[in-house]
Amino acid sequence: MTLSTPAPKPLLQDDLKLSLRERQKIRRRNRIYQVAIQLFKENGFDKTTATDIARTAHVSRGTFFNYYPYKEAVLLDYGAYIVSNLHDVIEERRQEGLDAAAMLEELWLELARVTQEERDLIPPLTYELINPDPIRAKAAYEAMPLAKIIEPLLRETHRIRDDVSIERIAATIAYTYLMTALRWSAFHPNRPAKDELKKALTLVLDGAYKR
């Protein structure tokens, strides 16, 4: 029952000012979340049914879908947690005085690390980002705003071409991570994710820099 990764933190802390109803909601949501992620890690995302999660979290199936409108939405919370960790790592590096290009590389390395570590959860997670249902794609994008982390880094480098908007370049880099991670997990799961990602970043950055 020991997990390779530490159990994800609760999303929100209970607050004394909240009503009983609000507190119970938060506790229930946290319970569902914790239980779901644990089951996903133990048995795989596909093998875990909504009924499993509901039963283990001591709520009805209907309630589970009250809190998370679809199974992947639980994963989205986990993705938000991962991305916010990435953000923290970068901020730390910034305190240490790293320049933007180095931070970008650091971000990429960290992304590779987490991709390798969470190999089973990353595919269904990233898959949400490109859901053909725009509402779901948007929800995923807002939960995991990787481009929003990359954007300020690009703005700081001063080496970026100016005939394409920074937003677009950041989005391209974020999507490059996405497709590389998916390609890796589907076709070359035995290679180190780090190598694949490094090559992809080289390509896309060379396109992003001024000539």
Next chain:
Amino acid sequence: MTLSTPAPKPLLQDDLKLSLRERQKIRRRNRIYQVAIQLFKENGFDKTTATDIARTAHVSRGTFFNYYPYKEAVLLDYGAYIVSNLHDVIEERRQEGLDAAAMLEELWLELARVTQEERDLIPPLTYELINPDPIRAKAAYEAMPLAKIIEPLLRETHRIRDDVSIERIAATIAYTYLMTALRWSAFHPNRPAKDELKKALTLVLDGAYKR
């Protein structure tokens, strides 16, 4: 009942040398395929159920899943048809003496055209390419080998960097199409697909060329 696009061609022509059983199989498969694509175009992919297709094609639901293990598999046949058309267009241009860089641009333009025209079918189609189930992703990739069209074009240009394999660059370009098309359809469906794709290609090609 008139469609904006001509009805997709039959996948295979009946062959006199085949047994009755084989011929019936082909005819049934073609009927299912034609009917399904038509329903997808008329009512949308999501709105069309397997039961709808089966009933309209005069087979049982079970038989439908005999021929196509999942609904998207029908779309894959359509995607194969689209990609083979792309291939033909490029070969035509080659006969006309166009150089590789121009052919690549032409390919991109053609891709933009078909993306715009088939806007409702492209998202579920491209989505298959990144299905977390590797078996399905592979099936999609083999049905629509866009990278295989791009690869020889890159080899002809002589301007491509040599520190990354051509295969990888071709794959990156193909995936760039994918993510751009998905981003377009989810977030900016009112912009012309052509503009979005053009900018994305510029970025990725500048990364692909020698400095």
Next chain:
DNA sequence: GAAGAATTTTGGACTGGAAACAAAAAAGTG
């Protein structure tokens, strides 16, 4: 072309995700 073998179709049962909804339970309020 009839008999028997092989293959395919058919339709029903079943599982799981997701939506919808009415009834029950819990929490909030005066």
Next chain:
DNA sequence: CACTTTTTTGTTTCCAGTCCAAAATTCTTC
């Protein structure tokens, strides 16, 4: 405590997809 509002529950429904056994079709051989 009584009354309102919110939430949970459990059931129904729909759809994708799997499995299976019985029926139908095609093939083979005599």
